[in-house]
Each structure stands twice: as structure tokens, then as C-alpha cells.
Amino acid sequence: MPNNLLTNSNARIIAEVVVPCRELDQTLSFFVDQLGFRVEMITPADNPNTAIISGYGVRLCLRHGGTGENIVVRLHTSDRKAQTLQAPNGTTIEMINPNVGVELPELCESLVVTPLTSDASWTVGRAGMRYRDLIPSRLGGVFIASHIHIPSGGPVPDYVHYHRIKFQMIYCKSGWVRVVYEDQGEPFVMNAGDCVLQPPEIRHRVLESSDNLEVIEIGAPAEHETFAEHTITLPTPTVQPDRDFSGQRFVRHVAGQTPWLPWRFEGFEARNTGIDLATSGYANAMTIRAKKSAVFAEGEHQNQLMFMFILSGSATLETGNDHETKQLQIGTSVTLPSTLKFKLEVTADDTQFLLVEVGSSN
Numbered sequence: 001m002p003n004n005l006l007t008n009s010n011a012r013i014i015a016e017v018v019v020p021c022r023e024l025d026q027t028l029s030f031f032v033d034q035l036g037f038r039v040e041m042i043t044p045a046d047n048p049n050t051a052i053i054s055g056y057g058v059r060l061c062l063r064h065g066g067t068g069e070n071i072v073v074r075l076h077t078s079d080r081k082a083q084t085l086q087a088p089n090g091t092t093i094e095m096i097n098p099n100v101g102v103e104l105p106e107l108c109e110s111l112v113v114t115p116l117t118s119d120a121s122w123t124v125g126r127a128g129m130r131y132r133d134l135i136p137s138r139l140g141g142v143f144i145a146s147h148i149h150i151p152s153g154g155p156v157p158d159y160v161h162y163h164r165i166k167f168q169m170i171y172c173k174s175g176w177v178r179v180v181y182e183d184q185g186e187p188f189v190m191n192a193g194d195c196v197l198q199p200p201e202i203r204h205r206v207l208e209s210s211d212n213l214e215v216i217e218i219g220a221p222a223e224h225e226t227f228a229e230h231t232i233t234l235p236t237p238t239v240q241p242d243r244d245f246s247g248q249r250f251v252r253h254v255a256g257q258t259p260w261l262p263w264r265f266e267g268f269e270a271r272n273t274g275i276d277l278a279t280s281g282y283a284n285a286m287t288i289r290a291k292k293s294a295v296f297a298e299g300e301h302q303n304q305l306m307f308m309f310i311l312s313g314s315a316t317l318e319t320g321n322d323h324e325t326k327q328l329q330i331g332t333s334v335t336l337p338s339t340l341k342f343k344l345e346v347t348a349d350d351t352q353f354l355l356v357e358v359g360s361s362n
């Protein structure tokens, strides 16, 4: 399509969407009186069967005949609350306020243990990327955690984009991936153990990966939109590592530059990713390692999400008053509800796991 058809701002608006209706009067009155559209043209004068109306950046041609019940019109507005209305001709009107912050649905906690078995279900997404859903219940739609595998490396067919989210991090499990982020300088490579915190709406692009790249991606809400960015190109000329994106800073955690420090349970050491500071305590992510027989035990925790992913070695998880046990091997993930007592005992030397805690359940 010639580009000037899309971008010529001086051109008269010449496009309209035809919306059929049985009762033109009633439908016209709904759009004009209730929604605030204005009439551009009406014909014929003696017994109108067609009306062109405009509003919210869209022109509609209401035309007598048939119904509009299969049509959904989404209108963006900042001075009406989000709601869904039905026009007299059956057309659905979705009023959307894009300026309202991202809201999370109600949390529905459960114990989710997802092992990496030989018959684990992977779905193939775009560009041959394989996805394994680590929290199929999505905890009521609040969180998504995916194990993503790119078998064949090379350039990744991505474009500059951003997400409306409250939380999103990517942890490189194995292989490497080259990425670039708005206001964070030149593209860089994430290696195994590295991670990024992608604050809300930061523009970014995945450029290239190794063969057998594996990453763990965790986000909230579980369903979030991806918007293409057509104006900003990356890398940006400005570099602002401390820029605030809706209360969060971008984090690039480089494992090789981060010391192992004692963790809150004896026998464990942790590499802190810095996500706690960058989110003012909203989230926390660390790589944890221990030798055989180290024990990590907790009663109730205070988070909306407590997520673990076994990176190497193995552990036994014991939960509840009936001490139900599960063996956790490499690739197994665990999501623990806040009220469930648990004990995790490391059963192999050089065991490492990723621990991610997000939100407060209070």
C-alpha cells in the first residue's frame, strides 16, 4: 500500500466504516446524544436512510438495512470510564480509557509444580520459538511464566515494541541473546544467569540469539498487550539508566559481575539481581545456590507470587501439614501460595534455582 495513504495528514478523511441499522433514527440518536458523535451528512432529506457521523477519530456511515450486531466499535476516551454499551442496531461499543493504569485481576493462588519431562508440552510460537507454560492456572490471570526455547539461533524477526504491564522480567537460562532497550545505550548480550527487568512501556527489541537459547519470562498481568513502536528507533541517542518508567527502573543484571552473598537461610548463597531496588521493593529476583542437604523453609509468605525454577541440581519440596513431597529436577518450576508451609531440601551439590517474589498479598 502506498505510504502516503497512511501518513498524509493533510488529506481529507475519506474513509468510513458502514454500520447497518434497521432503525436509523434510534441508532443515530444513540451515537449523537449518548456518545457525542456529530452529524456530518444525512440523506435523503425527506426520508433519511444514510447518516455519516464522526467522533473519537472515526467516521461511521449509518445505513438503513440489516443489523450491526456483528460489529464492535472500540472508542478511546480519557473522560469516560471503561464500559461496554449496546447501540439500538445491535452494535457493541467498547469504551476504553488508555490512560488508566494496568490493573491486575483478583489473585487465585494455588500450588503449581511444573516438571520438565520428556513429554512436556511445548507450543510453537512465531519464528520457531517454543513455549512451555510454567503456570497454566495463571493464578487467576495475574501472572504468566514461560520457559522459552529458540532451537536455531540467528537474527530474531522482532520489531521495536512495548508492553502495558506491571511486572516483566527475562532471565537467561542458557545460550545468549542480544537485545536493545530504550535509553539504555547500545545493544548488549545476555548470557546464562543474566536477567533484565523490563519496566512498564520501555521500548525494546530482541535482535539475535544463539542456538538453543533458553529464557524464563515472568510477567503480570498474564494477558498483556504488545504495541508496535513506529516513532522511536533503538538504540536511542540518549542514555538514562535511572529513568523512571511508572515507578520502576530498567535493570540489566550481569551474573558474572555480581558476587555471591550469604542468603537468609543458612547454607545458601544468593546473587541479587537488583530488581528489588529498581522496583522499590515491589519485586525481588535472585539466583540461589546451595550444596546438598541445605534446607530452605518458610511458613506463610507475603507475596502475590513466589516462584522458583530449578536451574541445576535437584531438591525435594515438602508442603502442607501432611508433608506431601515432590522431587524437583532441572527445569522444574514451583509456584507457592502464600498460606502454604513448605520446606525445600537440596538433594545435589551445586544446586541452583531462580527465586522470584512479586507484589504484596496484603
Ligand SMILES: [Fe+2]
Pocket: 161, 162, 163, 204
Ligand atoms: Fe517484549
